[in-house]
Amino acid sequence: MTTHITPAALAQLFTDARTHTHWQERKVSEATLRELFDLLKMAPTSANCSPARFVFVQSPQAKARLKPSLAEGNVEKTMLAPVTVIVGMxxxxxxxxxxxxxxxxxxxxxxxxxxxxxxxxxxxxSSLQGAYLIMAARALGLDCGPMSGFDAAKVEAEFFPQGTIKANFLINLGYGEASKLHGRSPRFAFEEACQIL
Structure with missing residues (x-):
């Protein structure tokens, strides 16, 4: 494989990266969140429209506001994550x-x-920008747990009451607990998902 970045970087971004649901008790600093945004904002969107709006839910008070909107299976991992990002549009x-x-x-x-x-x-x-956030977070040494199990209307009422911003998806951020990961799920082979015409 010809690459312009190191195998270790590819592993960090792709091949070793995992979706995390368990978290170390390590905070994510505001400086890291600002660095994260400064990276992801440079990636392309159509006509540079940049519609994503990000709410970094970090304090116990803000987590309590988010909790009622979460699907039952997402409550514990979200409450324990150092940060939950609401990706809005x-x-x-x-x-x-x-x-x-x-x-x-x-x-x-x-x-x-x-x-x-x-x-x-x-x-x-905004979906693209959420994906860029995941890649930027991995580049900065953070782990991610993207989720779609939540009540968007509740999130919007609580965090975007002005009505012009809608919730797309959520991403838990922090430093994952690798010992709690299960085996990697299968992926498609090239021939199953791709065509060259």
Whole structure:
């Protein structure tokens, strides 16, 4: 394999990386969370629209606000995670395109009043940004546990009451307890999932 990064880096980002559900009692600093965002924000989104909005739920008070929205199987691991990230999507992202995509002055008009384009673009690109967050976290030595088992309406009422930001998914962050991992689940072979045309 030809690569521009080391095998150890590939292992950290991909081949050895796991979804964690058990956590060491180690805090994640604000400086690390800021570094995490400064990395993920550089990755591409369509028209640089950057619709993701991130809430880093860390304090016991904030965790208590999140808890009622969680599916039963996600409560314990989320309450014990040092940080839970709410990955939201701003449905008014296009209002920022004058700042984020200045070389196309008409970019706002591509979306304003077009609900289908807004929904699809916000969902697609905030999902990308959530994935970038996972990769940036792994690069910084953090472990991740992404989840979709939660009541989005409850999360939105509690954390995004203004109504323009919707919840996409959650990611637990911290330093995973490797001794609690089970064996890695199977993956598809290239021939099962890919075509070259």
């Amino acid at each position: 701003d449905l008014e992202f296009y209002e920022q395109l004058g700042k984020l995509f200045p070389h196309s002055p008409d970019a706002r008009s591509w979306f304003a009043g077009n609900d289908a384009a807004i929904q699809a673009t916000a969902f697609r690109n």
